[in-house]
Amino acid sequence: MQDQAERVERVGRSRDLLSGAQVLSGQLxxxxxxxxxxxxxxxxxxxxxxxxxxxxxxxxxxNETNPTLATIWRLSQALDVSIERVLAAGDEEPFIEKSSRADTPILVSDDGKVRLAIIGWIKTVEWLQWYEVSADPGGVLDSDPHQRGSVESLSVAQGCFEVDIGGVVQRARVGETLRYRCDRPHSVRCTGEGPGRATMVVIMKAAVME
Structure with a gap:
């Protein structure tokens, strides 16, 4: 009897989850x-x-199909999350997230003197990215071209930076912002005598073109 009760409970739970998947198909x-x-x-x-x-x-x-419970389970296993979390991730959840400094990914330039803390949101990565830049004097960040039409914005909070795009150079000090097409090779250099800090925002093609 206990085994039968457990089976009934599992079936009922599966039906509830499947119903939830259908209701949440747009968010799923x-x-x-x-x-x-x-x-x-x-x-x-x-x-x-x-x-x-x-x-x-x-x-x-x-959102062109309502997946079966088995399909959602396979995807949740591959993505290393519980099926309940996949189905419960709705827009009605409180919108507040907190990331500690230890949880923030850091990118480092080839010369080791420029560090980019990725403070942008994963949901916007295809069209909007932003970083906290910290640099030692003389540090250079060389970047390959982004998508055609993309624009980068560098707002200086400390020190002095310069941006070089194909030999065209512009400098910015504290309180100043440089905006430039970043769909070609470009570099950012910390030119002050002391360390530099800035916020870098990259607006991808999808947000500025077409």
Whole structure:
């Protein structure tokens, strides 16, 4: 009798989860896509890891289908999250997040003198990125071109910086901001005698073109 009761409970719970998936199908696709991008997985890579066809994952992310419970379970396992978390991630959740300094990823320039703390939001990474820049005197950050039409903004909070794009150089001091096309090779240099700090915002093609 106990085994039967447990089976009934599991079936009932599965039905509740499946119903929730159908109700939340619009948010579910966004959640799957956000988690996939957070792990830097392509559709093909997630398909391989989860056993769910690439075309099905694409349809889920575009909210063109209501996935089965088994499909959601496979995706949640591949993304290393509980199925309850996938289904519960709705817009009605309190909108407040906190990241500690230890949890903030840091990028370092080739010369080791410029550090970029990634303070941007993972949900906006395809069209908006922003960083906290700290640099030692003489530090240089060389960057490859971003998407065509992208724009970068550098607001100086301490010290002095210069931006070089194809030999065209502009300098900025505390309180000044440089905005420039970043769809070509460019470099940022800390030119002051002391350390420099700035906020860098990258507005990708999708937000400024077409």
């Amino acid at each position: 696709g966004k959640t799957i896509q956000r988690l996939r991008k957070a792990y830097n997985l392509s559709l093909s890579e997630l398909a391989e890891q989860s056993g769910v066809a690439k075309s099905i994952i694409s349809q889920i992310e575009r």
